[in-house]
Amino acid sequence: MHGNAVNAEKILGSIQLPACPAIMLDIMSEARKEEPDFNHISRLVGNDAGLSAAVLKLANSPAFRRNSNISSIPQAVSVLGLKKVMLAVNTLFLRNSVSMKDPAAKAFLEKFWDKSSCTAEAASMLAKTLPGISIEDAYTIGLFHDSGIPVLMQRFPEHSFDETLHESDWENTHREEESRLGTNHAVVGNMLARNWGLPAHVCQTILNHHDMSIFTDLSHQISTAVRNFIAVLILAEHMASVFMGLEKESALGQLPTHAHALNHIGMEPAEFHEAALDILGEMRQYRH
Incomplete structure (x- = not known):
């Protein structure tokens, strides 16, 4: 890194x-x-x-x-x-903090921030059901985890970030950015979060949120708190995708990244599916 x-x-x-x-x-x-x-x-x-x-x-x-x-x-x-x-x-x-003149970029940013705030809500509501995970920090991470994307959009207006709204390949998203842009949105988001004085564990979560080796490589120098937040974020991001109609409800808890996250927080897929439907129900009630 x-x-x-x-x-x-x-x-x-x-x-x-x-x-x-x-x-x-x-x-x-x-x-x-x-x-x-x-x-x-x-x-x-x-x-x-x-x-x-x-x-x-x-x-x-x-x-x-x-x-x-x-x-x-x-x-x-x-x-x-x-x-x-x-x-x-x-x-x-x-x-x-970031404004774009291009109409397509403006429309993307609207959708992007909507998804970030949905992710923040879902993350804090999921954290509420788990012991010892700060709901405020979960919300902040949901909000900031992809904040490097609008910053990178200003620097690389020709690069399309549309696929980041979809969860097609959680691990490869930033690898592709790395090869094309020489950096990735997790690195940039971490810098922005540090710039805004966010706590170290929040910045660490943003920096590592696409790295699934944190769950499989025990020598990874990362705190349990950061692993907890990344697990919550993965699941919250998926709930936000379902909420916005970008992913199917039947996929809740079924993707490979979900297995890492659920295993880490000790939740069965069926249990998460039920919790996620409750959270989505509350979010829908509030938003309409």
Whole structure:
């Protein structure tokens, strides 16, 4: 990976990595205080119409909602807590961080971000059913895992990334990028995540999420937490594909990559199939 990272740095020298949003830095500095001022954070969020909408949407999403509907920013901030408010900031600014003029590229990006947010929702809802896996980090990973793709689209507008929406070949996607572009979206996504100050285990998950040897090669220097997140991500990405009509529901838990993931989290395919249908049911109810 080291050579790839050096190569990526060189290739990315010609484009700008999206900067960490200023409001995110403001919220992070408030969050580090011994007694964070939630009123100040509510004002920061409330001053930005797009962010207000993103925070309310997250507070009422199937991943994090309570019994009653949340309609005010102070209420949303106090119910969500700082870590989840940061998810809303990430969701909004990540989606707006890359813009394309070409209509086909614009249409692809719309679909791409929809799939990322579906993956984030599915990942956090699956993590909720598993012991010891952070639902916030699962959401962040779902959102950021493919974030290198829009960045690479700016640098290589002639390269088609359409196949990344489909799960045809999880392991070979980044190998093909490597041979054509000299880097891959996992390396670039890791750099972006580090740039935005995301935790080390989240960045590691993004960097390694297409490498199935982490499940088969025990000498792989990677933490159990990262393996857990990659397993959840593989299954969540598939749920998002089914949700968006890109894959068949009957394939839930049936692909070779699913076997690695299910084996790691100790879930039978039939058990996952049932859990996935529940999660998809909740997501459909919320989105329509």
